[in-house]
Amino acid sequence: MDKQTQVELLDELVQLHQRKSPFLDEHWVRVDCERYRSEVVFARERERIHRGLPQIAAHVSALPGPGSFATVEVVGAPLLLTRDAEGRARAFHNICRHRGAQLVPEASGCKHRFSCPYHAWTWSNTGDLIAVPHEKSGFPGLNRADHGLHAVPCVEHAGWVWVDLAEGAERVDVPAHLGGMAADMEALAARDHVVFDSVTLDIAANWKLLVEGGLEAYHFRVAHRDTIAPLFLDNLSSYRCFGPHIRSILPRSTLPELADRPAGDWLLGEHANVLYSVFATAQFLVQEDHFIWIQSHPLDAGHTRLVLSTMIPRADNTPERQGYWKKNHALTVKTLIEDFDLAEGIQRGLRGGANRQLNFGRFEGALAAFNQSVDAAIA
Ligand code: FES
Ligand SMILES: [Fe+2]
Structure with a gap:
């Protein structure tokens, strides 16, 4: 000031x-x-x-470097925050796309892939589905591209990781939200x-x-x-x-x-x-x-x-x-x-x-x- x-x-x-x-x-x-x-x-x-409205999901120190992740709850929604290889912060619903188990139970750590504790469907830290056990017999024709983790718009601003949980939100405009x-x-x-x-x-x-x-x-x-x-x-x-x-x-x-x-x-x-x-x-x-x-x-x-x-x-x-x-x-x-x-x-x-x-x-x-x-x- x-x-x-x-x-x-x-x-x-x-x-x-x-x-x-x-x-x-x-x-x-x-x-x-x-x-x-x-x-x-x-x-x-x-x-x-x-x-x-945009919400703060974490302080930036929760994602210290590429490959780091943190799980948080934002107004009741369990989220997985990751930092990808390019250093970009991302947010996903921490929910398995198979039958809805909580995907990542740990609070934080360093991981490049996340395997569901229930049947081991596995996603990259950019949210891409990369493994489905017994896929051919159980889910013939499954389009993996349609089963990425549900992404939540996410951006780093002023030392915080912000997300927008609004239905259909495509980006988080923090400066517009903060205004004056x-x-x-x-x-x-x-x-x-x-x-x-x-x-x-x-x-x-x-x-x-x-x-x-x-x-x-x-x-x-x-x-x-x-x-x-x-x-x-x-x-x-x-x-x-x-x-x-x-x-x-x-x-x-x-x-x-x-x-x-x-x-x-x-x-x-x-x-x-x-x-x-x-x-x-x-x-x-x-x-x-x-x-x-x-x-x-x-x-x-x-x-x-x-x-x-x-x-x-x-x-x-x-x-x-x-x-x-x-x-x-x-x-x-x-x-x-x-x-x-x-x-x-x-x-x-x-x-x-x-x-x-x-x-x-x-x-x-x-x-x-x-x-x-x-x-x-x-x-
Ligand atoms: S509920 Fe996650 S793999 Fe089945
Ligand atoms: Fe008080």
């Missing part, structure tokens, strides 16, 4: 802090509870959003980071509740009183939308010090965390020396699988730093579990049916913006 934008973002928050005012939208809004518990709404979201957020995504320099540690959590809550949990600082003082609350200012954060994507600025408690320092010295990363919510299932929480990648995989209206990864600069992955990063990762997981426990409580309450609507205050405007983007996408 350029220096001038950093100063403007900090200045806006310094001024709000001096006026003792939160960052306010014009109105507060109510949203209908059905959006969090209805399987009908969820089915539309799955079609139009989760499987209708593209430059910030490049600036994250994800390519120069590695996954230090990851945890997968199955959470009994709607995926939108989990996204919303990161979009306001109203809850910090209360919900995170035992973890990060002292590190942040009470109920102060700002946001800006780039199409459906949101950049939130979460100032740390050192922000007021800036008032006495020349703006030329101000650096956003020293005084604020930045949360990028890339519509709709990825969030990147940028801290001073690393970032957290939160990838959600909505499973149904009331269940979401989340993968939390602590991403650290490759050059900083040294033996002396392991203890520091471990501590960081543990604090992140502990803090986010505080959020997820609350979301599970909300989801249980939604089943009970007491509330028909939920309320977003004027300082929770990013939640309203996010939900408007969801509505626009499924309209």
Whole structure:
């Protein structure tokens, strides 16, 4: 992010802090509870959003070189990612074309051919069917060219492997999807980071509740009183939308010090965390020396699988730093579990049916913006 934008973002928050005012939208809004518990709404979201827009399938380090592969699940679809001899990343449904067995059970490795564990139909890492046991007697006339692995459009962009699971999609246009957020995504320099540690959590809550949990600082003082609350200012954060994507600025408690320092010295990363919510299932929480990648995989209206990864600069992955990063990762997981426990409580309450609507205050405007983007996408 350029220096001038950093100063403007900090200045806006310094001024709000001096006026003792939160960052306010014009109105507060109510949203209908059905959006969090209805399987009908969820089915539309799955079609139009989760499987209708580009999704991050992996960090590029999951495919370190030609012949490498990784298996992942993207919003419930098991995928096989490979890197072919030319170095191109590819994605396929990790499903056998004979009778549908899961083709590759391993999480990752290096292989140029994949043999099904059921009857050993075998494919190359470019998805071509290359062997069928007893083919002549069992499948006379089988056209191998029609039985390649089901390919999914796949592209590498800004350090991530992206896929598009939309029916009939032919390519993944990530820059068009990211729009005004593209430059910030490049600036994250994800390519120069590695996954230090990851945890997968199955959470009994709607995926939108989990996204919303990161979009306001109203809850910090209360919900995170035992973890990060002292590190942040009470109920102060700002946001800006780039199409459906949101950049939130979460100032740390050192922000007021800036008032006495020349703006030329101000650096956003020293005084604020930045949360990028890339519509709709990825969030990147940028801290001073690393970032957290939160990838959600909505499973149904009331269940979401989340993968939390602590991403650290490759050059900083040294033996002396392991203890520091471990501590960081543990604090992140502990803090986010505080959020997820609350979301599970909300989801249980939604089943009970007491509330028909939920309320977003004027300082929770990013939640309203996010939900408007969801509505626009499924309209
Ligand atoms: S199901 Fe894969 S070879 Fe039969
Ligand atoms: Fe939180």
